Amino acid sequence: MLAVDSSSISPFSVRQRLxxxxxxxFASHGFQAISLRDLAGHVGLHAGSLYHHIENKEGLLFELIESALSDLLVTTEHRLNDAKSPAGRLHRFVQAFVSFTLNEKDRLVLVTREFVNLNEEHKHQANRLKNNHRTLLYEIIAEECGVQDKQDVKTSLITCTIIGMLYGQLQWNEVETTEQHLTELLTDCVWCIIASSKDDAR
Known part of the structure; x- marks a missing residue:
């Protein structure tokens, strides 16, 4: 690919292309398999000019993961705003995740598969966003199950199980389906997990 004279292009548009x-x-080939030279060539730039737009490759990966987690969190919070009951909020939580999965699958693939390539500080920052997202679900489940403790072990395990299932379906779900159908299917699965935990408590 011929290099493009980036001096004639807005730095904002160049960076967005990057x-x-x-x-x-990163999503299709893997973070480790793609060099900065590969990235530069893909957008028609000289490799050296990338450093006008990014600090390094790991920093770029962190930016992508952080923005994906932030957008997922904001989207979920927005959907939960006007849901009144735990059942309504649970449905909205799953719906937000499904919608994000279908529209931003590559970004979530980076979160699940490439997280290991972040440095420790960046992992810590990304984990704060993950925890904030997980807390939204924990609070829904705790209210549904009548749990008052903000750090109940059983509720935490149920929450982590559900989050794992939601992220996991990224890996195995190759079936063409609608957002509504996938939302209903996963919501039913979540309710089965919660109902089972209630039965165990009796």
Whole structure:
């Protein structure tokens, strides 16, 4: 690919092209398999010019993962705003995740598969966002099960199980389906997990 004279292009549009290309390449080929030279060539830039737009490859990966987690958190909070009951909020929580999965699958693939390539500080920052998202679900389950403790072990395990299932379906779900159908299917699975925990408590 011929290099493009980036001096004639807005630095904002160049950077967005880099971000979009990084999401695509890291998700399809893996973070370790893609060099900065590969990334530069994909958008038609000289490799050296990338450092005008990014600090390094790991920093770019963190930016992609952080933005994905932030957007998922904001989207989920927005959907939960006007849901009144735990059942309504649970449905909205799953719906937000499914919608994000179907529209931003590559970004979530980076969260699940490439998280290991972050440095410790970046992992810590990303984990704070993960925890904030998980807390939203914990509070829904705790209210449904009448749990008052904000750190109940059983409720935490149920929450982590459900989060794992939601992220896990990214890996195995190759069936063409609608957002509504996938939401209903996963919501039913979540209710089965919660109902089973209630039965065990009797």
């Amino acid at each position: 971000v979009d290309a990084a999401v695509e390449l």
